[in-house]
Amino acid sequence: MAFEPRIIGFLCNWCSYTGADLAGVSRIKSAPNVRILRTMCSGRVDPAFILKAFQLGADGVIVMGCHLGDCHYQEGNYKTIRRLPFLKRLVKDFGIDPRRLRLEWVSASEGDKFAKIVNEMTEEIRQLGPLKLTVHREIERAIAQP
């Protein structure tokens, strides 16, 4: 079977999730590979959520939030703009291609941008191939022999 990337998308409730919704109601076609999780703010996305996603088998993770200056909570996405580049460095140090982690700003009116980013990232991860980590094998082994 051909490889289908599994991508976890953390979308902020106020802009990006609504943007994704707009893409849907506007019937813009986009890859079905991003599993969307709604968070109240991109600043709510704990780096541990992202590492956990990789641990549990995500091939890529994308975080989407409001454009800078548009945050519903004034400065949540300013935390994100520092956190994600920092986490990208750590992810790289763990031996994971940093292209597997992405940060994008998508407003509630940018349904087309949402679809474009999703398609782009899906294609990029498809090129990179499945993410294989030692921890995946260890967890599988632990489940196999309780």
Added chain:
Amino acid sequence: MAKPKLALYWAASCGGCEIAVLDIHEKILDVAAAFDIVFWPCAMDFKYQDVRAMEDKSIDLCLFNGSIRNSEAAEIAHMLRAKSKVVVAFGSCALEGGIPGLANLTTKEDILRVVYKDTPSTVTQNGGVYPQTHSKMKEGSIEIPELWETVKSLDQVIDVEYYVPGCPPQPEQIWAVIEHVISGRPLPPKGSILGATDKTCCDECPRDRKEKKIKQFYRPFEIQTDPNECLLDQGMVCMGPATRSGCGALCTKANMPCRGCYGPPPHIVDQGAKMVSALASVIDSTEPEEIERILDQIADPMGTFYRFSLAHSILRRVEKV
């Protein structure tokens, strides 16, 4: 009535935890009076077969320090699990991999190559020889334990009742744990962390904290710090915000940033991820280029954030690239 039986063991560790047990000083006599010590390779002459001959669940308390990184440590861990009623992962290495867990930054092959070939003091013959698990010679054959590719914490190998964090655990905390067992008071629920508190190291730190805004990070040799102000406020990468309290903030009281040895505080699974979150919140910039410049100043994030917890972190090890 026979005294309860106590066993202590070290796997991949430095021996500091054993010293920490002796650091309870004359109270060690109370331990000897209350317990029948049946196994303690560091201090007393017992053999593996002595333990192997014991009945299952005949040891009342087993304090196990050190992480698991070879077949011998794993074998003894499984044996002590079978023989013990209560197994305590004692110290950072048993709890979360500890310093030996940093071997997960690299591979077994690289470690062996550096140690047995590349070090300048090593004289190699025939291109160098690695330790062989089985070797035969005319006098007979020798077997030595096999080194693992990945270092593991104790609870990744066997079932563990309790955890005592610290590198090493502080003597007064050790005594509190032993005293609790001696007193016969009911034991806490399985999985509890003993000898530590439920807050972060910052909670015990006497330094003054202000609203943090950091433009420049420093390494210890680059700055003369103010003895009364928060080290993180002054730009030192201090693990305090992502570390459990219980040590009494020993390092920050000695003008050094917290190393993170007590492991993550409650409800935190990954110390490094928490540290990324904490530091990202206090970096004083909203410009991507400037943020990258500030992040460049943080030396060795993996070795600093995961100094003790790499083997027990979410991703556990670095992948070979």
